[in-house]
Amino acid sequence: MLETPAPSHTQSVVPALADIEAARAVVSKVAQSTPMETSRYLAEVLGSEVLLKLENLQRTGSYKIRGAYYRMSRLSPEERARGVVAASAGNHAQGVAFAARELGIKATIFMPLGVALPKLQATRDYGADVLLRGHTVEEPLAAAAEFAKTTGAVLIPPFDHPDVIVGQGTLGLEIFEQAPDARTVIVPIGGGGLISGVASALKHRAAAEGRSIRIIGVQAANAAAYPPSLAMGEPTLIRTSATIADGISVAKPGALNFEIIRELVDEIVTVTEADIARAILVLLERAKLVVEPAGAVGVAAILSGQVGEDPGTTVVILSGGNIDPLLMQRVISNGLAASDRYLKLKIMLPDRPGQLARTAEIVAEANANVIEVLHTRHGRGLQLSEVELELSVETRGPEHRAEVVAKLRDAGYDARLVQD
Structure with a gap:
């Protein structure tokens, strides 16, 4: 703090x-x-x-529509005729595009190449011309500034x-x-x-x-x-x-x-x-x-x-x-995972029938729910007689999570927590 x-x-x-x-x-x-x-x-x-x-x-x-609309409402008729330009990965782009549509102003928005599709589509749906530039926000910002300089469009900043x-x-x-x-x-x-x-x-x-x-x-x-x-x-x-x-x-x-x-x-x-x-x-x-x-x-x-x-x-x-x-x-x-309600474990098992079923049974006895299983014989460091089991388990919180791990270890399994 x-x-x-x-x-x-x-x-x-x-x-x-x-x-x-x-x-x-x-x-x-x-x-x-x-x-x-x-x-x-x-x-x-x-x-x-x-x-x-x-x-x-x-x-x-x-909230972005508030500042974008107020800024653009104060443009002179001559500035409005030149159009506006902005750069954003999402919310500012949509606010500017919407405000421009309501005020009858042409808007050009620069967005990064990796922008989420829903944000990209929403900005286009509001009527803006969207141009994709670069992979970070800084690159669209630079492109928008250059566009404003060369075309006379008014740059609408996101906050300053x-x-x-x-x-x-x-x-x-x-x-x-x-x-x-x-x-x-x-x-x-x-x-x-x-x-x-x-x-x-x-x-x-x-x-x-x-x-x-x-x-x-x-x-x-x-x-x-x-x-x-x-x-x-x-x-x-x-x-x-x-x-x-x-x-x-x-x-x-x-x-x-x-x-x-x-x-x-x-x-x-x-x-x-x-x-x-x-x-x-x-x-x-x-x-x-x-x-x-x-x-x-x-x-x-x-x-x-x-x-x-x-x-x-x-x-x-x-x-x-x-x-x-x-x-x-x-x-x-x-x-x-942050709420201790999702647990991912790696368990080394002997390569013989019934081991997968036994680990699933132990998890079930602890009243936890297995939601994903990955079972492989090709993991790095595995012995020829071993398989690696990765379990994704839904739990009810920290105490239940600890109980699941303890039951597996008490049964003789080397259960290790996996951090995503």
């Missing part, structure tokens, strides 16, 4: 409450006021009331622009009205556009009532640029690692976003890939909500015990729901 340094004494770049309130009238033309639901399960984990702000149910599947920040701030106004007693708000962070706007709106409204609201930002540990940046006192480029939370995988904070976060956000925490997978599974099972990895990091922070004691009524923003079904399948498996 990282507490942000005290704000500098330079002139604040925090947007005015009046600007955010004015933006709301514009944004409400396309963005719905999303519902907020109570989570009894998370409340038991946290020890305080937990409310989920369901931006995963927003049009285009995420005053209009984008103000547009995202409209979500903060909704939170304050739907949960007037909220004491803590947990927000995902990538480049910082969402938390910059939300924190601005909430801190302004709370100050007007003479009270405080604690803002916690959450980053994926594999792409956490804000902790080192805050420590250095300036936006700092980091080397990111692969993360399932690709929607918040940003290597360097936005300049404006950094200043606002340094001034307004109380804490930054990070969550692991296993934490995120478990959060997605909890939301699916307990709340019946489909949430993408980037949108679930706030729940991951609660489950991993990083919110602290006595947070009071806590609002968690579920920032998006655009998840590739193939990724969902993998995430569920990882979430089950």
